[in-house]
Amino acid sequence: MTVWASVRPTATKAARVKATTTSASVLFVPKTVSVTFSGFLLSYIRSNSIKKKINFLKAIAITAVTAFLLASCSNGSTDVSDGPKPLTVSLGGGVNMTMNWINPGTFQMGDPTGGDMTWAQPQHSVTLTKGFYMGIYEVTQEQWTAVMTGSDNNAAPSYFTNDADPNEVQLKRPVEQVTWFDAIEFCNLLSERAGLTKVYTINGETRDNGQITAATVTADWSKSGFRLPTEAEWEYACRAGTSTQWSFGNTDANISNYAWWGYDTDSNEGANANEKTHQVGKKTANPWGLYDMHGNVWEWCWDLYDDYDATVASQTDPKEPLSPTGNYSTVRVLRGGSWLDSAASSRSAYRDCRYPDFGSSIIGFRVVRP
Numbered sequence: 001m002t003v004w005a006s007v008r009p010t011a012t013k014a015a016r017v018k019a020t021t022t023s024a025s026v027l028f029v030p031k032t033v034s035v036t037f038s039g040f041l042l043s044y045i046r047s048n049s050i051k052k053k054i055n056f057l058k059a060i061a062i063t064a065v066t067a068f069l070l071a072s073c074s075n076g077s078t079d080v081s082d083g084p085k086p087l088t089v090s091l092g093g094g095v096n097m098t099m100n101w102i103n104p105g106t107f108q109m110g111d112p113t114g115g116d117m118t119w120a121q122p123q124h125s126v127t128l129t130k131g132f133y134m135g136i137y138e139v140t141q142e143q144w145t146a147v148m149t150g151s152d153n154n155a156a157p158s159y160f161t162n163d164a165d166p167n168e169v170q171l172k173r174p175v176e177q178v179t180w181f182d183a184i185e186f187c188n189l190l191s192e193r194a195g196l197t198k199v200y201t202i203n204g205e206t207r208d209n210g211q212i213t214a215a216t217v218t219a220d221w222s223k224s225g226f227r228l229p230t231e232a233e234w235e236y237a238c239r240a241g242t243s244t245q246w247s248f249g250n251t252d253a254n255i256s257n258y259a260w261w262g263y264d265t266d267s268n269e270g271a272n273a274n275e276k277t278h279q280v281g282k283k284t285a286n287p288w289g290l291y292d293m294h295g296n297v298w299e300w301c302w303d304l305y306d307d308y309d310a311t312v313a314s315q316t317d318p319k320e321p322l323s324p325t326g327n328y329s330t331v332r333v334l335r336g337g338s339w340l341d342s343a344a345s346s347r348s349a350y351r352d353c354r355y356p357d358f359g360s361s362i363i364g365f366r367v368v369r370p
Helices: 031-047 050-074 141-148 180-193 231-239
Strands: 087-092 095-102 105-109 124-128 132-135 200-208 211-219 298-304 314-316 332-335 351-354
Touching (some): 087 141, 095 141, 095 231, 105 231, 141 180, 180 211, 231 298, 231 332
Antiparallel strands (some): 095 132, 332 351
């Protein structure tokens, strides 16, 4: 079993998210009181002076305009409940994938100055101008098989294939030992199956037993298909409108309600994963209905890894570093922590990375689409 080999650079500072929701619901008048209100309005107009009538009508007009503007503003809210309904994607054979809509918004990405995650600093403002669907679960073993069977890369890669807990379904555990290239190929094949245009173009690939070990991958962000989240999209979705270390708070006191983490050693007292992955969705979701964003398996992101640029205070729709440097010019970002790692590794801003042909029993992924 391949587990881990540290490649992470010493870079950056981490984040707090501030997301506000505007609601105009208090301005809506129920139908049951509309007749009474109309009668009151007519009575008021008949019984008062012209000046009072004019002022009263002005007040009504101002209220109506305010209600309209607030309702319009609420369409840009970061509250996931304001967006489209969850999307169910059929993969065939009774296997489905559920995705929640994530509204666009602005948040603080990274670890704040003074935090211990120097590789996730400095904290900076990020605006995502477009919403997206995100899988509510990490990609499972049954989803992998449904999509990849019949392809050049059709092997079942997971290490954990037969030791599910008694109350868990084996094939609903996350697929792992997948490389970044594997995840890219999965996205393209899923796009084809769904009748969508592929985001990724893969050129010059080298394969070993069907698995891509080297290739040049480019992305066309205008396409409609499935893809990996960018690092910014991942952290934004993980935080789900929160500004705390985890989406559930600033301490790990309740982490076992939300994550599979660590393994039973003295250094990870209280860990609950028992040295293996677990069925997705068994823990409490974050505020936007996404499960296992903390723990279970690390998740691949699209981006090349690099330090955050200390000279840039804000970004809009970042997709990767402008000029990744040094030994990390080809490594890709991982987020979320895993069954093997400490609670601290599952914090919303925590970053790691590996080479794109690296696979491990602690690495999986989830997908997004426009």
